[in-house]
Each structure stands twice: as C-alpha cells, then as structure tokens.
Amino acid sequence: MLDYSILIDHWDVYMQGFANTxxxxxxxxxxxxxxxxxxxxxxxxxxxxxxWIGAAYVEFIRNIPLILIVFVFFVGLxxxxxxxxxxxxxxxxxxxxxxxxxxxxxxxGILAVPKGQMEAARSSGLTYLQAMWYIILPQAVKxxxxxxGNQFINLVKNSSVLxxxxxxxxxxxxxxxxxxxxxxxxxxxxVALFYLLLTIPLSLGVGALERRLAKSR
Amino acid sequence: xxxxxWKKMIGLGLVAMLSATAxxxxxxxxxxxxxxxxxxxxxxxxxxxxxKERGKLVVGVKYDLNLFGLKxxxxxxxxxxxxxxxxxxxxxxxGDENKIELKEVTSKTRIPMLNNGEIDAIIATMTITEERxxxxxxxxxxxxxxxxxxxxxDSNINGIADVNKEGVTVLTxxxxxxxxxxxxxxxxxxxxxxENYAEAFTALKAGQGDALTTDNALLFGMAKQDPNFRVVDxxxxxxxxxxxxxxxxxxxxxxxxxxxxxxxxxGEYDKIYEKWIGEKPKQ
Numbered sequence: 223m224l225d226y227s228i229l230i231d232h233w234d235v236y237m238q239g240f241a242n243t244x245x246x247x248x249x250x251x252x253x254x255x256x257x258x259x260x261x262x263x264x265x266x267x268x269x270x271x272x273x274w275i276g277a278a279y280v281e282f283i284r285n286i287p288l289i290l291i292v293f294v295f296f297v298g299l300x301x302x303x304x305x306x307x308x309x310x311x312x313x314x315x316x317x318x319x320x321x322x323x324x325x326x327x328x329x330x331g332i333l334a335v336p337k338g339q340m341e342a343a344r345s346s347g348l349t350y351l352q353a354m355w356y357i358i359l360p361q362a363v364k365x366x367x368x369x370x371g372n373q374f375i376n377l378v379k380n381s382s383v384l385x386x387x388x389x390x391x392x393x394x395x396x397x398x399x400x401x402x403x404x405x406x407x408x409x410x411x412x413v414a415l416f417y418l419l420l421t422i423p424l425s426l427g428v429g430a431l432e433r434r435l436a437k438s439r
Numbered sequence: 440x441x442x443x444x445w446k447k448m449i450g451l452g453l454v455a456m457l458s459a460t461a462x463x464x465x466x467x468x469x470x471x472x473x474x475x476x477x478x479x480x481x482x483x484x485x486x487x488x489x490x491k492e493r494g495k496l497v498v499g500v501k502y503d504l505n506l507f508g509l510k511x512x513x514x515x516x517x518x519x520x521x522x523x524x525x526x527x528x529x530x531x532x533x534g535d536e537n538k539i540e541l542k543e544v545t546s547k548t549r550i551p552m553l554n555n556g557e558i559d560a561i562i563a564t565m566t567i568t569e570e571r572x573x574x575x576x577x578x579x580x581x582x583x584x585x586x587x588x589x590x591x592x593d594s595n596i597n598g599i600a601d602v603n604k605e606g607v608t609v610l611t612x613x614x615x616x617x618x619x620x621x622x623x624x625x626x627x628x629x630x631x632x633x634e635n636y637a638e639a640f641t642a643l644k645a646g647q648g649d650a651l652t653t654d655n656a657l658l659f660g661m662a663k664q665d666p667n668f669r670v671v672d673x674x675x676x677x678x679x680x681x682x683x684x685x686x687x688x689x690x691x692x693x694x695x696x697x698x699x700x701x702x703x704x705x706g707e708y709d710k711i712y713e714k715w716i717g718e719k720p721k722q
Contacts, residue, residue: 297645305646308631387642388610388631398632401614 225408232399239395240416246313246391247378247420253317254377258324263354265329276325283322288383291315296387312384312391320377327369331362364435371428378420392416486559487532487690496532498525499544499558505660506715507564517541520715521562524581524682527707528560531698550574553685560691561683564656576688577681578695585674586617587655589643589662596650598673602628610639610648617653624675636661643668654678659716 229236264276283291292315295306306314335358343353385393396413400406490496500521501508508519522541529539542558549561553575566584567577588609590596602609603625611618613632622630633639636653640661643651651658658670682699684691702708712720 296647297641300645300647308642308647386634386638388633394632397613402619 224411225405228399228403228405228408229412232395235395235399236392236412236416238390239392239413240419242309242384242390243378243381243392243416244420246309246316246381246384246389249313250316250320250377250381251374253313254320254324254373257317257321259328259359261321261325262328262332265325266332267350280322280325283319284326288315288319288380289386291319292383292387308387308389309384309391312381312387312389316377316381316383320373320380323373323376324370327366327373328359328362330369331366332358334365335361367428367432367435371425371432374424374428375421378424379417382417485690486685486688487694490532490559490691494533495538495540496525496529496560497540497542497558498528499549499552499561499563500525500541501545501563502543504564504656506663507656508562517543520582520711521564523711523714525560525562527702527711528562528682528695528698531701532694549683553683559684560695564680565683566678567681571683574686575683576686576692577683578692579699580679580681581699582656582680583674584654584656584678584680586620586652586676586678587658587674588671589640589651589658589668590649590671592667592669594649594669597671599624599675602650604628607650608648610643610651611653612636612639615653620676621652640665663717 261276261279264272265280266276267273292312295311295315295318296308299305299311332354339357339361340353343357344350348356381391382393383389384391385397388394392413396409400409403409484492500517500519502510502517504519506519508517508521510517525541526536526539530536542552544552544558544561544563546563546565549558549563549565550571552558553561561575562581564582564584565571565577567580571577588596588599588602596602596607601607602621605627606629607625607627608629608631609621609625610631610633611621612635615632618630618632621628631642631648633642636651636657639648639651642648644665644667651661655670655674662668662670682695684695699708702711709719712718
C-alpha cells in the first residue's frame with residue numbers, strides 16, 4: 223500500500239514542485255511553439271539563407287541530449303557573462319530543445335497543405351507571409367494536432383530535467399523528499415501521479431481539439 | 440540420486456564452515472578477555488610484538504579519497520595525508536617508513552578487517568564517535584574535519600554567519616547530511632542541491648551560488664584543483680579523525696599517541712598537512 227503520510231507531510235513541497243513544473247511546461251510550450259513555427263517557415267521559405275538557418279537549428283538542437291542543452295544555459299552561458307537562475311535556465315533549455323521537434327512537426331504540416339493553396343493565395347495578391355499566416359498555417363495546424371500533442375506531452379515529462387540543475391520542479395523535490403525519508407518507491411509514485419495530473423488532461427485536450435477541428439475540415 | 444548426495448555434501452561443508460568460524464570467534468574472544476582481565480602482563484603476544492616480529496606494519500587506508508588516500512593510476516602507489524601519517528608511524532615503530540603494508544579499506548569493511556586481524560590499525564579518515572568507541576579504541580585526533588564552506592577567493596563570506604542571509608545561495612549534494620546541517624544552521628539562505636559534489640562545484644564555478652558546503656576534507660580537494668576558490672577557516676560541525684586499533688591494544692595505542700605528539704611538536708605534522716591540504720593547520 224502507498225504510504226500517504228509522505229504525501230501529507232510533504233504536501234507543501236509537492237505543491238511547490240507541481241506549480242513550478244506546470245509553470246515551466248506552460249512557458250516552454252508557448253516559447254517552443256513560437257520558435258518552432260518560425261524555424262519551420264524558415265526551412266520552407268523561398269530564401270536560401272533562411273533555409274540554412276532553419277535546417278541548422280533543427281539538425282543541431284534535436285541531435286543533442288536535452289540535458290546538455292540545459293547545461294549550456296545553466297553553466298555554459300555564465301562563462302560569457304549571461305546568467306540565468308536554475309529554473310529559467312532549465313525552462314529555456316527545454317524551450318529551445320522542444321522547438322526543434324515542433325519545427326519539424328509544423329514543417330510536415332505545411333508541406334501537407336496542397337501547393338495550390340499557396341499559389342492561389344499569392345495570385346490573390348497576398349504576400350508570402352500573409353499567405354502563410356492566413357491560408358497555410360491554419361490548415362497545417364489541423365493536420366499536425368496529433369503529433370503536436372505528442373510533443374507537448376513529451377515536453378511536460380522532459381521538464382523533469384530541471385531536477386538535475388536544482389530547478390525546484392517536481393523531480394527535484396521528489397529527490398529531496400526521497401533522500402530525507404529514505405523512501406524511494408512511494409515518493410516517486412506520487413511524483414508520477416502529479417505528472418499524470420498534467421499529461422492526462424493535456425492528452426484529452428488534444429484529443430478533443432482534434433475532433434472539433436476534424437468536423438470543421 | 441546424485442542430487443541428494445550433493446545436497447548432503449554441501450550441507451556438511453556448510454556445517455563445518457559454520458562451526459569453524461564459531462570456534463575462531465570463541466577463541467579470539469577468550470584471548471581478548473585474558474588480555475583485559477589479567478592485570479599482570481602475560482606472555483601473550485601483543486599486536487606491537489607481532490608487528491615487530493613480522494617486521495612490517497599493516498595499515499588499512501582508503502584508496503579512493505583525494506588528498507587522504509588515493510591510488511595514483513599512473514604509478515599504482517597509494518598517496519595522501521593518511522598514507523604519510525601511516526608511513527611515519529612505521530618509521531616510529533620499526534625505524535623504516537617502507538616497512539609498511541597498505542590494505543584497502545572502505546567505511547564498511549574497516550572495523551571488521553581490524554577485528555579479524557587483517558590489519559593492525561585503521562588510518563582512513565575515520566571519525567571518532569561514541570558508537571564506534573564501543574568497537575575499537577581511538578588515538579588522539581590527528582585531523583579535525585568538519586563541514587565548511589568553499590567560496591570564491593575574493594568572497595567576503597568567512598563563516599556560517601555570513602551565509603545565513605536572505606539572497607545568499609548555498610550549493611550542496613542531494614540527500615547529504617551537509618544539506619540538513621546547512622538548512623538548520625543557516626535557515627535564511629537558499630539551499631540548492633545537486634546530483635553530486637562535482638555538479639555542485641560546476642554550478643559554483645558558473646556563479647550559480649555563493650558557496651558550496653560539505654566536509655572540509657572534500658572542499659580542500661576542490662580548492663586545490665581550482666585556485667580561484669578557498670575554504671573558509673570556520674567549521675560548523677566537528678568530525679575529529681582518529682587512528683583506530685583493536686579494543687585493548689594499549690601498547691600500540693600508546694605508541695601511536697606518542698608518535699602523534701612527536702610529529703606535532705617537531706613540525707613533521709605541519710609539513711604533511713601543508714603538503715596535502717595546501718595550507719598550514721589552524722590552531
């Protein structure tokens with residue numbers, strides 16, 4: 223049986239961790255969606271240097287372990303005088319990392335929109351950016367909802383990387399509670415439950431969104 | 440058929456082994472009893488006699504602890520503060536610092552190895568505690584360890600009082616007693632805990648905290664590795680290291696204490712201390 227006294231005795235600590243995990247996830251989600259979209263458009267835009275930047279970003283970032291990217295923000299940048307606290311460094315690392323995957327998801331979505339859409343929009347007098355924003359991206363978003371949901375769920379779970387750099391998230395406090403009480407199993411079961419509390423609604427939300435958008439398609 | 444024979448044989452072997460160890464246990468008990476009970480010194484050999492007879496001192500030391508007892512991977516030699524103390528002791532007893540055999544011990548194995556006679560003494564960063572005094576006899580303190588702080592060379596932190604302030608961040612390793620101690624003694628400071636001390640030190644180097652806390656023995660090693668950092672003088676927990684011998688080994692213990700007094704008086708101790716710790720011992 224689970225030892226609920228651990229949860230009750232350390233409720234404040236669990237809550238603080240949960241709040242920070244939620245905060246890091248939301249911030250990283252918004253940030254990575256923005257950077258990812260820009261990078262996806264860069265990779266597709268009819269301007270060579272932008273293609274290179276987009277491709278370099280994706281190939282470089284997604285092929286490095288997340289923890290190393292986080293370390294770059296936490297202990298690498300301070301060497302050149304830019305210092306973030308552990309929570310910020312962790313969230314930035316997570317954002318940059320997830321953005322590379324989101325860029326690929328969105329790029330796939332854009333490419334799945336029939337070419338005629340862009341041609342029609344351009345011949346109607348829209349600029350490339352306008353056509354992208356008003357015509358292509360809205361259609362691409364519908365296509366990429368399922369893989370995007372995957373990325374968001376991964377993001378929430380990956381936020382546990384903050385625990386390694388003392389980022390005050392769920393995982394960090396889980397480690398502390400476990401080393402204080404010498405209980406391992408129960409402590410991390412509760413940590414897992416708190417992650418589920420974030421990821422399951424996210425999963426359901428993505429599913430609902432998918433169904434709604436499918437109707438409008 | 441064969442199976443049952445095997446079972447019987449294994450069973451017999453186990454019984455034989457058990458009774459043998461039980462007998463050994465009994466006999467060693469009686470000898471120590473003799474030693475302590477009989478006030479008159481009997482002809483029974485003391486550990487000191489045995490050491491002189493075999494012409495070498497066997498000491499249990501650590502092989503994996505920087506500055507105190509570390510096996511140098513290039514030379515294969517074990518080196519450190521504890522080793523130099525042990526060699527000096529061999530010189531004191533046998534007149535030659537090379538008449539020594541070093542055996543690797545860990546915190547777990549050192550007392551059993553001492554009590555079953557594999558080693559004559561333990562010189563392995565062993566903290567003198569009441570609990571351990573029930574099992575072994577300790578010499579005088581030969582190194583005063585304690586929890587301290589590692590800070591930047593130009594930092595104005597000089598003790599625990601300077602970190603017990605809002606906005607000061609202290610780094611340490613997850614689940615260490617150091618973390619509990621610092622929380623109790625500097626409740627106003629922010630304590631961040633990392634996976635291990637190497638990571639905490641990396642974070643300190645990157646300016647992610649104002650101080651790193653753990654035992655000074657570890658901190659001296661870090662300060663030696665990166666001279667931009669120093670260990671503050673104050674320790675806020677006391678972990679006196681002692682040399683341990685078997686219970687009742689009074690002759691050997693007396694020689695060890697005499698030796699420690701000697702080297703502290705003649706400056707040899709200071710030399711060893713400075714060689715490994717990088718600074719003079721504070722009084």
